[in-house]
Amino acid sequence: MDRWPIGVFTSLDAGLGAQLEVAKELGISTIQLYAPSKQKRTPAHNKELVQRLERLGIALTAVFAGFESESYADIPTVGRTVGLVPKETRAPRLAEMIDIAKFTHELGCSVVGLHLGFVPHDPAEPLYTAVLDVTRKLCDYCRDKDLSLHLETGQEPAIVLLEFLKRVGRDNLFINFDPANMILYGVGKPIEALEILGSYVRSVHCKDAKWAAHPRKEWGQEVPLGQGDVNIEAFLRTLDKIRYSGPLTIERELSHDPVRQRAEISLAIGVLEQLKTKILH
Ligand code: MG
Numbered sequence: 460m461d462r463w464p465i466g467v468f469t470s471l472d473a474g475l476g477a478q479l480e481v482a483k484e485l486g487i488s489t490i491q492l493y494a495p496s497k498q499k500r501t502p503a504h505n506k507e508l509v510q511r512l513e514r515l516g517i518a519l520t521a522v523f524a525g526f527e528s529e530s531y532a533d534i535p536t537v538g539r540t541v542g543l544v545p546k547e548t549r550a551p552r553l554a555e556m557i558d559i560a561k562f563t564h565e566l567g568c569s570v571v572g573l574h575l576g577f578v579p580h581d582p583a584e585p586l587y588t589a590v591l592d593v594t595r596k597l598c599d600y601c602r603d604k605d606l607s608l609h610l611e612t613g614q615e616p617a618i619v620l621l622e623f624l625k626r627v628g629r630d631n632l633f634i635n636f637d638p639a640n641m642i643l644y645g646v647g648k649p650i651e652a653l654e655i656l657g658s659y660v661r662s663v664h665c666k667d668a669k670w671a672a673h674p675r676k677e678w679g680q681e682v683p684l685g686q687g688d689v690n691i692e693a694f695l696r697t698l699d700k701i702r703y704s705g706p707l708t709i710e711r712e713l714s715h716d717p718v719r720q721r722a723e724i725s726l727a728i729g730v731l732e733q734l735k736t737k738i739l740h
Pocket of ligand 1: 637640666710
């Protein structure tokens with residue numbers, strides 16, 4: 460694979476990403492996929508999907524999990540409802556995550572990702588131990604299937620995430636770095652965070668955002684790539700510096716408006732192609 464192939468975040472059914480055909484039309488060669496619902500994670504559907512991707516000439520680089528009853532309505536709600544952190548839903552979600560990991564393996568893909576939830580800051584907290592424990596269980600299952608687990612960034616400062624990764628202590632646990640999330644959640648400057656996480660970064664989302672007037676208390680605003688506060692050129696230069704060679708996966712969360720989503724993905728491709736030429740020569 461070329462260095463930094465362009466990718467896009469996609470979904471098959473009602474989800475956050477663009478449609479596969481849109482990726483094809485835009486000449487994109489790699490995708491990340493939002494995991495389809497359980498009814499569609501069957502051997503027959505998997506076979507059909509593998510054939511469809513082959514036909515389109517698209518490589519699947521990661522499957523991303525999401526769970527029912529998660530809500531991104533505001534930052535405190537994310538803390539209460541997202542990922543494997545909330546206690547009430549942890550056990551059934553671990554079971555579902557294992558099912559999604561199995562699905563990922565069956566598609567011939569070696570990376571499964573998720574928003575773990577807000578990693579607690581204090582290792583002395585019982586919740587910290589519980590989240591360590593569930594993450595280790597998931598990593599160990601993934602290890603049996605030769606899968607890497609990628610945690611999406613953004614819900615805690617990079618330094619907290621780095622400490623957590625070290626404490627989990629599994630060699631198949633990495634980061635999907637989303638620079639816009641750092642701004643949207645107000646948890647740190649994205650370029651500094653990328654430097655801190657360095658070699659743990661094994662996949663990325665190319666997404667941009669503007670800081671909120673009151674970061675951490677309210678969401679920042681997601682904007683088209685190159686029009687926000689990330690500084691996409693500095694982002695790519697830092698990826699070069701940390702020797703990142705994987706795909707540049709565009710993520711634009713506008714599934715309610717597919718026309719605008721397509722136009723903005725197309726714009727993002729232009730931004731990335733131009734910067735790739737400039738930086739990689
Ligand atoms: Mg993302």
